[in-house]
Amino acid sequence: MEIDYSHIKVIGFDADDTLWVNETYFRDAELEFAKLLSAFETANKIDQELFKMEMKNLPVYGYGIKGFVLSMVEMAIELSNNTVSNKTISKILDIGKDMINKDVELLEGVEDVLQQLSKKYRLIVATKGDLLDQERKLEKSGLLDYFHHIEVLSDKKEANYSKLLNHLDIKPSEFLMIGNSLKSDILPLINIKAHAIHVPFHTTWLHEQVEVNHDKSKQYQTIKSLLELPKLLN
Amino acid sequence: MEIDYSHIKVIGFDADDTLWVNETYFRDAELEFAKLLSAFETANKIDQELFKMEMKNLPVYGYGIKGFVLSMVEMAIELSNNTVSNKTISKILDIGKDMINKDVELLEGVEDVLQQLSKKYRLIVATKGDLLDQERKLEKSGLLDYFHHIEVLSDKKEANYSKLLNHLDIKPSEFLMIGNSLKSDILPLINIKAHAIHVPFHTTWLHEQVEVNHDKSKQYQTIKSLLELPKLLN
Numbered sequence: 369m370e371i372d373y374s375h376i377k378v379i380g381f382d383a384d385d386t387l388w389v390n391e392t393y394f395r396d397a398e399l400e401f402a403k404l405l406s407a408f409e410t411a412n413k414i415d416q417e418l419f420k421m422e423m424k425n426l427p428v429y430g431y432g433i434k435g436f437v438l439s440m441v442e443m444a445i446e447l448s449n450n451t452v453s454n455k456t457i458s459k460i461l462d463i464g465k466d467m468i469n470k471d472v473e474l475l476e477g478v479e480d481v482l483q484q485l486s487k488k489y490r491l492i493v494a495t496k497g498d499l500l501d502q503e504r505k506l507e508k509s510g511l512l513d514y515f516h517h518i519e520v521l522s523d524k525k526e527a528n529y530s531k532l533l534n535h536l537d538i539k540p541s542e543f544l545m546i547g548n549s550l551k552s553d554i555l556p557l558i559n560i561k562a563h564a565i566h567v568p569f570h571t572t573w574l575h576e577q578v579e580v581n582h583d584k585s586k587q588y589q590t591i592k593s594l595l596e597l598p599k600l601l602n
Numbered sequence: 603m604e605i606d607y608s609h610i611k612v613i614g615f616d617a618d619d620t621l622w623v624n625e626t627y628f629r630d631a632e633l634e635f636a637k638l639l640s641a642f643e644t645a646n647k648i649d650q651e652l653f654k655m656e657m658k659n660l661p662v663y664g665y666g667i668k669g670f671v672l673s674m675v676e677m678a679i680e681l682s683n684n685t686v687s688n689k690t691i692s693k694i695l696d697i698g699k700d701m702i703n704k705d706v707e708l709l710e711g712v713e714d715v716l717q718q719l720s721k722k723y724r725l726i727v728a729t730k731g732d733l734l735d736q737e738r739k740l741e742k743s744g745l746l747d748y749f750h751h752i753e754v755l756s757d758k759k760e761a762n763y764s765k766l767l768n769h770l771d772i773k774p775s776e777f778l779m780i781g782n783s784l785k786s787d788i789l790p791l792i793n794i795k796a797h798a799i800h801v802p803f804h805t806t807w808l809h810e811q812v813e814v815n816h817d818k819s820k821q822y823q824t825i826k827s828l829l830e831l832p833k834l835l836n
Contacts, residue, residue, distance in 0.1 A: 450689060
């Protein structure tokens, strides 16, 4: 497949599961949550119900850890028919605080690649989630200096990206987005005629999973690791 | 007092309690919370303890309704020595959802003033809190079209404002901030040699209360309503 990247001026990076590990921590939290409630239901059922609760609450709470914790508390009360103990609810709150306070674990080659690309391109972060969480992770990551601009979006749909490009004062053809989520980082960009490169992470949140038809899939490239990026762009 | 506003290019508006009512809803929520826990403690004690809990959790949760709700749940468990009922915790979660879903109630004259000022100045919103909450409120407010840029900051200290001015590509002397909080909207701006005008709201969160010495207080003006703003700038 031949895609011409020669007009690219700005490269946008998704953060969670593109620059550093994230989804893994949510999966771990879900396992812990299922263990805490194992007296009431099977792990499988708890998992399914928690996902439904998160989807119900997404329009209210948005993305991020705090909304996830509030959904776990609500789910624990519902699943236990109002009998879950205060101690268990405290443990759920602790799961959330531990997630927020976790160290940042960079993915393979991230710093090398950013260093190389920052010489030729303006790099930005375009992420969704909680503003404070994301700023804190960037701070901890030691990567802040490579980025010209940090944009925390409340969602990653076509309109959000169009607004971002407007704000950056560049044309869609001059923007390349790199990320692990087809739904959030790749397809919206293709739809507004910008560029995108997919770097899958081994775990994807159910909410981010999509089917991609053959025509669309010809419009972006997929790589296994960020380390392949510099060669692809040269 | 004579302050020269003739170099101002950009005016930044705080949002909560400057453009619309906010703090009142937190006070109402605290009253409701104290009522829910009245079997355990006096309203006064509950209020004090909840504030301490919010301060303890602020570095973890940041500003906004979701962190406030998580602190209320933690406080209810602690205050009741692990005996608060699931029903009460559910009601605490509902308080939070009601706050998030509340209509936006604009303060006196806001739309008029923005309309006038937008002809002569670039207007932006500079607010802290939850990104999704603030975007949603702006959307509901009908004010979005008056603003050139919306900046949701994780905090409002000197460094946050300096970064913002850098990003806007203007000098401190060209920026005027309007807000109700001396601590967050006024003093940091005075300290970086930008301008600020104080519009007090009848209720101020304890965390935002500060003493101002006489020298500082001579460096900004205070008005009773946004309606006084256009005359002051002419």
